[in-house]
Amino acid sequence: MIDKQRIQDALKTAIDYSTADQLEVLASGRSMALTRFSNNSIHQNVAQTNVSISIRAVIDKRQGYASTNRLDESSIKEMVDKAIEIAKHRPPDPDFVSLPEPKPTIQRDLVSKLTVDYSPNDRASDIGRLVGVVEPNNLTAAGAYSTGYSTVGVANTLGVNAVETISEAELRAVVMSGTSSGYASATATSVNNIDVGALAEAAKSKALAGQNPIDLEPGTYTVILEPDAVADMVSFMAFAGFGALSVQEGRSFMKDKLGQKIMSPNVSIWDDALDPNTIGLTFDFEGVPKQKVVFIDNGVANAICYDSYTANKEGKQSTGHALPAPNTYGPLPLNLIMAPGTHTLDEMVKSCERAILVSRFHYTNLEDPIKTTLTGMTRDGTFLIENGEIIKPIKNLRFTQSIVKALFDVDMVSEARLLKEAILGAAYVPWLKIGAFNFTGATQF
Numbered sequence: 368m369i370d371k372q373r374i375q376d377a378l379k380t381a382i383d384y385s386t387a388d389q390l391e392v393l394a395s396g397r398s399m400a401l402t403r404f405s406n407n408s409i410h411q412n413v414a415q416t417n418v419s420i421s422i423r424a425v426i427d428k429r430q431g432y433a434s435t436n437r438l439d440e441s442s443i444k445e446m447v448d449k450a451i452e453i454a455k456h457r458p459p460d461p462d463f464v465s466l467p468e469p470k471p472t473i474q475r476d477l478v479s480k481l482t483v484d485y486s487p488n489d490r491a492s493d494i495g496r497l498v499g500v501v502e503p504n505n506l507t508a509a510g511a512y513s514t515g516y517s518t519v520g521v522a523n524t525l526g527v528n529a530v531e532t533i534s535e536a537e538l539r540a541v542v543m544s545g546t547s548s549g550y551a552s553a554t555a556t557s558v559n560n561i562d563v564g565a566l567a568e569a570a571k572s573k574a575l576a577g578q579n580p581i582d583l584e585p586g587t588y589t590v591i592l593e594p595d596a597v598a599d600m601v602s603f604m605a606f607a608g609f610g611a612l613s614v615q616e617g618r619s620f621m622k623d624k625l626g627q628k629i630m631s632p633n634v635s636i637w638d639d640a641l642d643p644n645t646i647g648l649t650f651d652f653e654g655v656p657k658q659k660v661v662f663i664d665n666g667v668a669n670a671i672c673y674d675s676y677t678a679n680k681e682g683k684q685s686t687g688h689a690l691p692a693p694n695t696y697g698p699l700p701l702n703l704i705m706a707p708g709t710h711t712l713d714e715m716v717k718s719c720e721r722a723i724l725v726s727r728f729h730y731t732n733l734e735d736p737i738k739t740t741l742t743g744m745t746r747d748g749t750f751l752i753e754n755g756e757i758i759k760p761i762k763n764l765r766f767t768q769s770i771v772k773a774l775f776d777v778d779m780v781s782e783a784r785l786l787k788e789a790i791l792g793a794a795y796v797p798w799l800k801i802g803a804f805n806f807t808g809a810t811q812f
Contacts, residue, residue, distance in 0.1 A: 369396030369397075369398060369416070369418060369518050370518070371518060371520070371530045371532060373396065373418075373438065374394045374395070374396060374518050374519075374520040374530050375520060375528075375530055376438075377392070377394040377420055377438045377443060377520070378392050378394055378520050378521075378522040378528065378530075379522075380440055380443045380444070381394075381420070381422060381443050381444075381446075381447050381522075382522055382523070382524055384443070384444050384447050385424070385447055385451075385524060386451065387424040387425055387426055387447075387450075387451050387454065387524070388425050388426055388427065389424075389425035389465065389466045389523065389524050389525065390422065390423070390424050390425070390447065390450075390523060390524045391422070391423040391425075391466050391521070391522070391523040391524075391527075391653065391692070392420065392421070392422055392423075392520075392521070392522050392523070393420070393421045393423075393519075393520070393521050393652055393691055393692075394418070394419070394420045394421075394438065394519075394520045394521075395418065395419055395420075395517060395518060395519045395520065396416070396417070396418045396419075396517070396518045397415075397416070397417055397418075397515070397516070397517045397518075398414075398415070398416040398417075398483075398515050398516055398517075399414070399415055399513055399514070399515035399516075399535070400412070400413070400414040400415075400485070400487065400490075400513065400514055400515055401413050401414070401511060401512070401513045402487060402490040402491065402494065402511065402512045402513075403510075403511045404494050404498075404508065404509060404510060404511075404512075405507075405508075405509035405510075406507050406509065407498045407501075407502055407507050407508055409491055409494060412487045412490075417436055418436055418437075418438050419434060419435070419436045420434060420435060420436075420437075420438060420442075420443060420446065421433075421434040421691060421692070422434065422446045422447055422449075422450040423450065423466075423692050423693075424447070424450035424451040424453070424454045425454065425463070425466065426451065426454040426455055427459060428459035428460050428461065428463045429454045429455065429457045429458070429459050429460070430454055430457060430460065430463065430692075430693075431449075431450040431451060431452065431453030431454030431455070431456075431457055432450055432453065432692065432693050433446040433447075433449035433450040433453065434446065462676070462679070462680050463676065463679075464675075464676075464679035465525075465675070465679065466523045466524075466525055466527070466653065466675065467523070467525070467527060467653050467654065467655050467675040467685055468525050468526065468527070469525065469526040469527045469528070469654070470655065470656050471656065472529045472649055472650045472654075472656045473641060473649050473656065474531075474649070475531075475641070475649055477531070477532070477533040477534065477556050477646065478516065478532050478533065478534045478556070479534045479536075479556050479557035479558070479559070481557060481558055481559060482514050482515070482516070482534040482535070482536045482556065482557050482558050483514075483515070483516050483534050485514040485536070485558055489558075490512045490514065493512065493538070493558075493561075493563045494512060496563050496564060496567070497540060497563055497564075497566070497567040500564060500567035500568060500571055501542050501567060501570070501571045501574075504571060504575060505544070506542050506543060506544055506571060506574050506575070507542070507543050508540050508541070508542050508543075508567075508570070509540070509541050509543070510538070510539045510540035510541055511537075511538075511539055512537070512538045512539075513535070513536070513537050514534075514535070514536045514558060515534070515535055516532055516533060516534040516535065517532070517533055517535065518530065518531070518532040519531060519532075519533075519648055519652075521650065521651075521652060521653060521654035522654065523653075523654065527653070527654035527655075528654065529649075529650045529654045531648050531649060531650070533556065533646060533647075533648065534556050534557070535554070535556065535646070536554065536555050536556070536557065536558045536560075536561055537552070537553070537554040537555075537788070538552065538553050538554075538561050538563065538566060539551075539552040540552070540566060540567065540570050541570065541747060542567070542570040542571050542573070542574040543574060544574050544575070544577075544578050545578075546577075546578050546579050546580065547573075547574050547575075547576075547577030547578045547579075547580065547748075547760065548573070548574055548577065548746075548747045548748070549569070549570040549571060549572065549573025549574035549575075549576075549577060549726070549747055549748050550570055550573065550595065550726060550727055550746070550747035550748070551566045551567070551569040551570040551573075552566070552595070552787065552788070553566050554646070554786055554787075554788060554793065555646070555786075556646055573726060573747060573748035574748075576748070576750070576757075576760060577747075577748045577749075577750070577760040578760065579760070580749070580759070580760040580761050580762045580812075581751075581759050581760070581761055581762065582761070582762055582809065583723075583751060583761040583762065583764065583809065584809070585764060585765070585806045585807055585808055585809055586805075586806060587803050587804065587805050587806070588721070588722060588723045588803075588804055588806060589719055589720075589721065589722035589723070589778075589800070589801065589802055589803065589804070590722060590723050590724070590725055590800070590801050590804040591712070591715050591716065591719070591722060591723075591724045591725065591752070591798060591799070591800050591801075592725050592798065592799045592801065593724070593725065593726050593727065593798055594784065594785040594787050594796050594797065594798060595726065595727035595728070595787055596725050596726065596727045596728050596745075597705070597787075597794075597796040597797065597798070597799055598703075598787035598788070598789055598793075598794035598796050599727065599728045599731055599743075599789075599790075600728070600731075600741060600770050600773070601636060601703055601705060601770075601789075601794055601796060602703060602789035602790040602791070602792075602794050603731060603733050603739075603741055603770065603790060604620075604739050604770040604771070604774075605636075605638075605662070605699065605700050605703055605789075605790075606696075606699060606733070606790050606791065607619065607620065607733055607736035607739055608620045608621045608622075608671075608736060608737075608739070609621065609638075609662050609671055609672060609699065609700055610671060610672055610677075610688070610696065610697045610698045610699045610700075611671050611672060611673045611674070611677035611678070611681075611697060611698055612677050612696065612697020612698065613697065613736070614671055615677060615680065615681075615697075618736050618737060619671075619736065619737070620736070620737050620738070620739050620771055621662075621668055621671055622737075624668040625668050625669065625670070625671075626667065626668065626669075627667065627668055628666050628667050628668075629663075629666065629667070629668050629771055629775065630663055630666040630771060630774040630775050630777070631666050631774060631775055631776065631777040631778075632665045632666040633665075633666070633708060633777045633778070633779070633780050634663055634665070634666050634705070634706070634774050634777050634780075635661070635663055635664055635665055635666075635705070635706035636661075636662050636663040636703065636704070636705050636706070637659060637660060637661040637662060637663075637703075637704055637706075638657075638659065638660050638662070638672060638688070638700035638701070638702050638703055638704070639657075639659040639660075639702060639704055640657040640687075640701065640702040641657070641659070642702065642704055642795070644704070644784070644786060644795045645702045645704065645786060645793055645795050646702075646786070646793055647701055647702040647792060647793070650687060651674065651685075651687045651688055651689040651690075651698075652689050652690055652691045652692070653674060653675055653685070653689040653692075655674075655675065655685045655686075655687040655689065656687050657686075657687035657688070657702075658686045658687050660672045660686050660688070660700070662700075663774075666775075672686045672688035672698045672699070672700055673685050673686045673688060673698050674688055674689030674690070674697065674698035675689065676689075676697075677697055677698055685698075686698070688700060688701075699791055700792070701789075701791055701792030701793070702792055702793060702795075703789060703792070703793070703794040703795070703796070704794070704795045704796075705780075705784070705794070705795070705796040705797060706780070706797075707780060707781065707782050707783070707784055707797050708779060708780025708781055708782060708797060709780075709782055710779045710780065710781050710782060710800075711781065711782065711783070712781060712783075712798050714779070715779050715781065715798060715800045716752055716755060716756070716757060717755040717756075718755070718778075718779065718800065719752045719753075719755060719800070720753070720754060720755075721751075721752065721753050721754075722751075722752040722800075723745075723749060723750070723751060723752065723761070723764070723804075723806075724748075724749070724750040724751075724752055724757060725745050725749055726745070726746070726747050726748035726749065727745075727746055727747055727748075728743045728744065728745065728746065728766075729743060729744045729745070729746035729747075729763075730743050730744055731743030734767070738769050738771075739769050739770040739771045739772075740767065740768070740769050740770075741766075741767075741768055741769075741770050742765070742766065742767045742768075742807075743765070743766060744763050744764065744765050744766070744810065745763045745764050745766070746763060748760070749761050749762070749763055749764065762809060762810050762811065762812060763809075763810040763812060764806040764808065764809055764810070765806065765807055765808035765809070765810070766804065766805060766806045766807060767805060767807045768804055768805045772803075773801050773803075773804055774801075776801050776802040776803050776804075777799055777800070777801055777802075778800045778801065778802050779799070779800035780797050780798070780799055780800075781797040781798035781799075782797070783797060783798070784796055784797045
């Protein structure tokens with residue numbers, strides 16, 4: 368296992384050697400193993416261990432960057448020299464003020480030894496259990512099961528020094544019949560928290576219920592979105608507009624909207640890496656402790672997140688949302704959380720006169736970040752609801768929909784929530800009933 372001491376030693380080597388005005392070091396080690404399966408059989412086992420170190424040197428207001436995947440002393444020193452040399456030849460950035468000063472970080476135990484040591488045989492046994500659930504129904508399963516860990520450390524010459532290790536386990540499965548498919552996924556720090564049987568049953572039930580789907584004309588429908596679809600939608604919105612750089616550059620839907628109601632009062636969204644229901648580093652990639660930031664408070668645009676660069680431009684403090692430098696995205700949330708409601712999925716279904724139940728989205732893309740126009744397709748279980756009952760599976764539909772407008776029309780929110788993969792990081796989100804959702808095209812499957 369790549370221990371914290373090896374990362375600490377790499378950080379110290381770079382900091383002690385530096386002659387730059389300021390220097391930042393981001394060092395990491397990652398070890399992941401992956402088992403892939405299809406047609407109810409495992410077809411691939413792979414494993415990878417890698418390390419990396421990235422240097423940011425500051426000379427006056429000039430910044431230079433260099434990186435390598437070697438942590439020996441000579442390679443680290445070579446990258447420090449290279450970053451300093453690059454900084455000397457780059458134009459100054461008048462908006463750069465300083466790297467962040469050190470602040471106390473909170474320690475969380477996010478390492479499961481069981482996950483770190485999980486073997487190919489262990490993953491194969493779990494996949495065998497999954498296949499055993501679906502195969503008697505003449506269904507086939509495909510997917511991937513990954514286990515491993517990451518160690519990340521950040522230091523700078525102003526005194527920032529933080530190192531943390533997180534174990535990771537994720538199981539994703541698509542279960543298929545000849546005319547349908549169902550999807551389920553789970554992610555956790557410990558494999559003990561992945562219920563393989565429940566995941567298999569969830570995907571199987573969707574595949575069985577979705578057989579022989581009917582055509583449905585595109586149009587505007589009430590929808591119930593399950594957590595996979597909600598996570599996709601909300602994370603695209605966060606990527607488009609919750610970061611300070613997007614607001615400062617005038618490409619965020621949050622620009623000039625702070626303090627205004629822009630969504631349903633049923634909607635509250637925040638980022639909190641310390642929430643026990645999510646997985647994330649307690650500090651950002653500048654070593655700044657992550658803070659809870661409430662972006663949407665009962666439908667009102669409330670706040671945005673900052674890294675040190677965007678915060679200094681406004682005379683504010685970083686909220687601990689920096690991505691690895693250099694990047695063109697600015698600060699972004701990696702641990703999105705949506706507030707729960709008081710309803711069950713059954714109550715949502717019973718409340719619908721005519722609606723569509725969407726399991727998840729596929730091939731989603733953001734067409735317009737200011738209007739938050741998202742386009743994509745439904746996938747792995749789309750169903751027609753009439754008079755409070757799920758009556759038939761329907762063929763997949765293409766949608767073109769403003770995310771903000773959809774969240775303005777949220778009528779009901781579930782009490783239950785699930786942790787799902789986001790564009791960056793993860794999102795802990797509920798089921799949503801949305802009064803109007805625009806489907807613009809149909810498919811033949």
